[in-house]
Amino acid sequence: AVTQNYPNPFSSSTTIRYTTGQAGHVTIDVFDMSGRKIQRVVDQHQPAGEHETRFDAGRLPAGTYIYRLEADGITESRQMTLVK
16 A cells, blocks of 8 residues: 655655555556656565655656555555645
8 A cells, every 4th residue: 555645745855655465576656647657766576564765856847746556466546746
């Protein structure tokens, strides 16, 4: 399960927290609103439990972005807002 990033809205970087129910491969991708993948933030095998990662958006324009977690055979997405 992925929770809402914090802070949101954010100005340069934000923290994404998520929980995995079992050990396995985890990916988190960030997309712009037109569906283009901007960055893969996480791409690794992780143990079950609570995790967090930082997303640095310093070079991106202000706007709304979507981040998508894929783990445990589940896909979840949330929106985040970058302000400059």
